Amino acid sequence: MSNVFIAFQTTEDSRPIVESILADNPGAKATESPGMVKIDAEGSLTVKRTSIEERIGRAFDLQELQVHLITISGHLDEDDDEFTLAWPN
Amino acid sequence: MSVVAIKEYVGVPRDLEANYHGNIMTYITWEKHLMFAAPFIFPVPPSMLFGDYIKAIAGVIQPHPDAAKIDWSKVEWRKSYQPWQPDMAKTLAENGITHKCHMSFRTPGLDGIRGLGI
Amino acid sequence: MDMKATKKLGLKDRYRNQTRGLHWDTTYQPMDEVFPYDKYEGIKIHDWEKWEDPFRLTMDAYWKYQAEKERKLYAVLDAFNQSNGHLNVTDARYINAIKLFFAAIPLHEYMAHRGFAIAGRQFRGVGPRVACQMQSIDEIRHMQTQMHTASNYNKYYNGMHAVHHQLPRMWYASVPKSFFDDAITAGPFEWMIAIGFSFEYVLTNLLFVPFMSGAAYNGDLGSMTFGFSAQSDEARHMTLGLECIKFMLEQDPDNLPIVQRWIDKWTWRGTRVLSLVAMMMDYMLPKRVMSWKEAWEIYFEQNGGALFKDLERYGIKLPKCALQGIEEKEHISHQLWAGIYQWNFGTSVHSWVPSDDELDWLSAKYPNTFDKYYRPRWEFWREQEKTGTQFINTGLAENCQVCQFPMLFTEPGDPTTLCHRETHYKEERYHFCSDHCKEIFENEPEKYIQAWLPMNQLPQGTCGGGTLEGWMEWVHLVPGQDNGNFEGSQDQANFQKWKGQVTGNN
Numbered sequence: 257m258s259n260v261f262i263a264f265q266t267t268e269d270s271r272p273i274v275e276s277i278l279a280d281n282p283g284a285k286a287t288e289s290p291g292m293v294k295i296d297a298e299g300s301l302t303v304k305r306t307s308i309e310e311r312i313g314r315a316f317d318l319q320e321l322q323v324h325l326i327t328i329s330g331h332l333d334e335d336d337d338e339f340t341l342a343w344p345n
Numbered sequence: 346m347s348v349v350a351i352k353e354y355v356g357v358p359r360d361l362e363a364n365y366h367g368n369i370m371t372y373i374t375w376e377k378h379l380m381f382a383a384p385f386i387f388p389v390p391p392s393m394l395f396g397d398y399i400k401a402i403a404g405v406i407q408p409h410p411d412a413a414k415i416d417w418s419k420v421e422w423r424k425s426y427q428p429w430q431p432d433m434a435k436t437l438a439e440n441g442i443t444h445k446c447h448m449s450f451r452t453p454g455l456d457g458i459r460g461l462g463i
Numbered sequence: 464m465d466m467k468a469t470k471k472l473g474l475k476d477r478y479r480n481q482t483r484g485l486h487w488d489t490t491y492q493p494m495d496e497v498f499p500y501d502k503y504e505g506i507k508i509h510d511w512e513k514w515e516d517p518f519r520l521t522m523d524a525y526w527k528y529q530a531e532k533e534r535k536l537y538a539v540l541d542a543f544n545q546s547n548g549h550l551n552v553t554d555a556r557y558i559n560a561i562k563l564f565f566a567a568i569p570l571h572e573y574m575a576h577r578g579f580a581i582a583g584r585q586f587r588g589v590g591p592r593v594a595c596q597m598q599s600i601d602e603i604r605h606m607q608t609q610m611h612t613a614s615n616y617n618k619y620y621n622g623m624h625a626v627h628h629q630l631p632r633m634w635y636a637s638v639p640k641s642f643f644d645d646a647i648t649a650g651p652f653e654w655m656i657a658i659g660f661s662f663e664y665v666l667t668n669l670l671f672v673p674f675m676s677g678a679a680y681n682g683d684l685g686s687m688t689f690g691f692s693a694q695s696d697e698a699r700h701m702t703l704g705l706e707c708i709k710f711m712l713e714q715d716p717d718n719l720p721i722v723q724r725w726i727d728k729w730t731w732r733g734t735r736v737l738s739l740v741a742m743m744m745d746y747m748l749p750k751r752v753m754s755w756k757e758a759w760e761i762y763f764e765q766n767g768g769a770l771f772k773d774l775e776r777y778g779i780k781l782p783k784c785a786l787q788g789i790e791e792k793e794h795i796s797h798q799l800w801a802g803i804y805q806w807n808f809g810t811s812v813h814s815w816v817p818s819d820d821e822l823d824w825l826s827a828k829y830p831n832t833f834d835k836y837y838r839p840r841w842e843f844w845r846e847q848e849k850t851g852t853q854f855i856n857t858g859l860a861e862n863c864q865v866c867q868f869p870m871l872f873t874e875p876g877d878p879t880t881l882c883h884r885e886t887h888y889k890e891e892r893y894h895f896c897s898d899h900c901k902e903i904f905e906n907e908p909e910k911y912i913q914a915w916l917p918m919n920q921l922p923q924g925t926c927g928g929g930t931l932e933g934w935m936e937w938v939h940l941v942p943g944q945d946n947g948n949f950e951g952s953q954d955q956a957n958f959q960k961w962k963g964q965v966t967g968n969n
Contacts, residue, residue: 325695381869383861
């Protein structure tokens with residue numbers, strides 16, 4: 257199974273997002289490089305709106321991810337609650 | 346299909362012999378001397394003697410320490426990838442060198458710095 | 464920034480409403496007359512409604528988040544200027560990497576802007592038209608933010624004053640220029656593969672992720688921020704490229720060989736352009752985040768590999784050229800920097816022989832090739848410099864007819880022999896750096912015979928009359944200022960002087 261990944265700029269806003277992803281995706285692994293953090297996961301990875309909201313204490317629109325995002329790999333499926341990257345085979 | 350296009354399409358080559366004011370373009374590689382990063386191009390008149398052509402090459406490759414040691418009579422030549430023996434006393438045209446011809450030469454015993462091909 | 468309005472519709476419905484129902488079929492003119500460009504490439508589409516844009520970004524959200532990105536970026540650029548950020552970079556050598564970036568990229572972002580505007584007009588399906596429109600706007604933003612960042616450096620350093628003038632003139636700028644010229648003169652579907660797949664998925668990940676992380680590591684916050692900010696858009700763009708590939712393959716089995724040929728072609732064209740980034744990462748960043756080889760393995764072999772594995776279900780095969788690219792990851796950065804060094808009288812960047820610790824780093828990162836093939840070259844040239852006879856290559860270099868690089872790449876399997884290929888078309892000879900560039904030519908010779916090869920133009924007298932001085936004037940290169948060695952350059956002296964002024968009181 258191929259890896260998917262998502263990378264964010266290292267910012268105060270992205271920290272709770274990264275924490276949520278690592279909590280919600282047990283196999284996911286974060287690698288820090290200067291200015292950025294890249295999260296790899298085998299097969300698929302899901303970003304959950306409610307997990308981020310729990311951490312930041314306010315409503316969060318998943319499309320806010322766009323502001324901090326650097327890159328992704330995998331096919332994307334996005335709705336109001338989840339942002340999922342996956343390689344289907 | 347020579348091009349994918351919506352209607353008839355004819356390209357104009359930019360490097361035709363006619364554009365070179367009486368010269369032809371020659372391309373030449375000194376094998377196993379990668380210190381020179383790429384093959385050289387020389388625009389030269391086809392009436393130039395091959396011996397004079399070699400003098401022009403010798404000038405450009407002179408910064409390489411092997412250049413001074415070349416015995417041009419022992420050089421192995423290829424033209425369009427085929428082994429070939431030019432006649433120094435004849436012109437490029439008489440030697441069958443035409444526009445955008447690629448030649449290469451190998452200098453036996455001289456394979457670059459420490460024999461590493463550079 | 465949260466503006467959670469009361470939502471009547473879910474994201475998928477909102478997006479659907481934006482991109483569907485806006486379109487109508489024409490009645491008093493045939494659709495093929497109104498959209499004449501989306502069939503001639505041979506791609507068969509039966510149902511445009513099957514197009515799905517996975518990002519589902521609606522216009523209101525698009526403006527909101529893009530504005531937010533801009534505010535963040537310009538806050539950084541302002542801070543960068545206010546604090547003389549250019550003096551915080553590790554070493555003034557670093558600035559040459561971004562000179563090359565600014566010479567090669569921003570004006571091609573502008574070409575991408577144009578290309579997506581054109582493709583957006585050419586597709587008859589409303590889904591891709593909306594997606595192309597957004598991408599077109601993104602691309603002009605990239606050009607603008609990059610130019611603004613460049614202007615902060617251009618005030619202080621040489622070699623960046625004429626990027627627009629130099630784009631169609633400078634010999635190394637012709638490499639990315641030919642890539643974009645090739646793409647924008649193709650049809651809309653091929654454009655989507657060229658840019659959406661090759662440029663965004665393969666190339667920009669390597670350009671804007673590890674290289675920009677390298678910018679951060681070297682203290683260049685301005686470039687890092689526009690790089691990451693641009694790449695956040697690329698995440699959407701590469702998703703669009705992928706969607707376009709899937710869409711074509713799912714619409715008709717006859718599309719497969721056409722799509723395969725484009726993937727083969729553009730993977731290779733992208734790989735060749737990336738040689739420039741390879742050189743920037745391995746040689747031009749004073750502090751390195753990772754080697755080119757490591758970056759290539761992550762972003763091409765693993766990430767590209769995952770994509771090709773996924774596309775197998777449609778019958779797509781890994782391009783043959785990918786294997787050559789994998790072999791060349793050990794070589795290209797060294798081969799290209801060696802070229803820049805020996806031709807540095809004709810570059811708008813400065814160059815140098817790597818220092819001892821840089822040579823050691825390269826030896827460690829390239830254990831299979833560096834000590835054997837490349838380190839001896841640099842050590843020899845360093846000795847030459849010490850004796851005052853720097854190695855300069857005054858010969859004109861042969862260019863590849865397709866990628867337009869000087870033919871400095873070596874034969875697969877033999878790093879001591881230059882790779883050279885030749886073909887004939889209409890009684891004229893053409894030369895190539897590789898089997899793959901030759902194959903691209905042979906598929907569409909009528910297109911590539913028109914290539915403007917910078918070196919072949921010089922003796923035609925079209926570039927300042929045929930002399931080196933004339934050429935420099937024609938290309939707006941100021942000798943002794945923009946070109947040559949970093950050591951002893953005005954940039955080096957100014958950086959030292961200004962750095963002294965900010966750390967002392969005199």
